[in-house]
Amino acid sequence: MSKRVSVDDCRLVQLPKHMQESGSITVVENNRELPFAVKRVYYLYDVPGGEERGGHSHKQLYEFLVAAGGSFDVLLDDGEHTRTVTLNRPSCGLLIVPGIWRVLNNFSSGSVCLVLTSDYYDEADYIREYSDFKK
Helix, strand or coil, X not given: CCCCCCHHHCEEEECCEEEEXXXXXXXXXXXXXXXXXXXXXXXXXXXXXXXXXXXXXXXXCCEEEEEEECCEEEEEXXXXXXXXXXXXXXXXXXXXXXXXXXXXXXXCCCCEEEEEECCCCCHHHXXXXXXXHHC
C-alpha cells in the first residue's frame, strides 16, 4: 500500500544567500538544495490582480517555487487538510511533492514566481479537475 501524501510533506527550504556589497546571490544546485535534478524551469509574471494560477495536482512531478520578486500565497490541499504558505523572499522556496493540489493567489504587483521541476512538461501527469483529485 502506498503512503498517502499530506500538506505536511511540502516544506519550506531556506536557500544559501551570499551577501556582498554589490548585492546578494542565491544558488540552487541539482540534488543539493532540492531532492531532485532540475529538468524544467519556468516563471509566472504579470499576473493580474485577483487572478489565480495553478489549480491542479501532479501525479509524479515535484515542484520548487520561489518568489523571485514580490510575493504570493500558495494554497496546498491534500484532499483532507489545507495549508497556505506565503512566499516573499528569493532565498526561501517551497517544495511541493506529487499528489498535492495547489493554487497560487494574492500576487503582489510586479511579483515573479520561479518554478523548478523534477521533469519535463507532460500533460498526462496533471490532474486538472478537483473532483478527479479528490477520488
